[in-house]
Amino acid sequence: MTISERLFRIMEEKNISMSELSRLTGISRHTIFDWHKKNTNPGSDKIMAICRALEITPEQLLTGEGIDDVTELKPITERAYDDRTDAKLLKDYHGMQEDQKKRLLAYVEALKKIESLEDLK
Helix, strand or coil, rough: CCCCHHHHHHCCCCCCCCHHHHHCCCCHHHHHHHHHHHHCCCCCHHHHHHHHHHCCCCHHHHHCCCCCCCCCCCCCCCHHHHCCHHHHHHHHHHHCCCCHHHHHHHHHHHHHHHHHHHHHH
16 A cells, blocks of 8 residues: 555545645645545655644554554544543544444434534524
8 A cells, every 4th residue: 555545544534634634734735636636645744744633653654554454543542632532532432343333423423413403493
């Protein structure tokens, strides 16, 4: 797997769009789009910003260590978050079985729909 393939796989798993990555890193959307479209790799000057934004190590991005050999990304440590509640939720989520994750995500979607309906009132 190339670095750009790994990058976009991680973005997909973390539900981060190209626009969001651009906002988080300061890298232009056009540059990120080119990596995707042309399957080219980010330059070394962009790697650290990408890794900070995706909360992964450069080794994980460059070599796939701990990413390519599993179907999901490993749980994110609490150090990656200022808000301990966010970190706890992510750790709990990554510890769930697949059917539990699906139920939780469906519940979150239902809550968002209810909230949007309430906003219409």
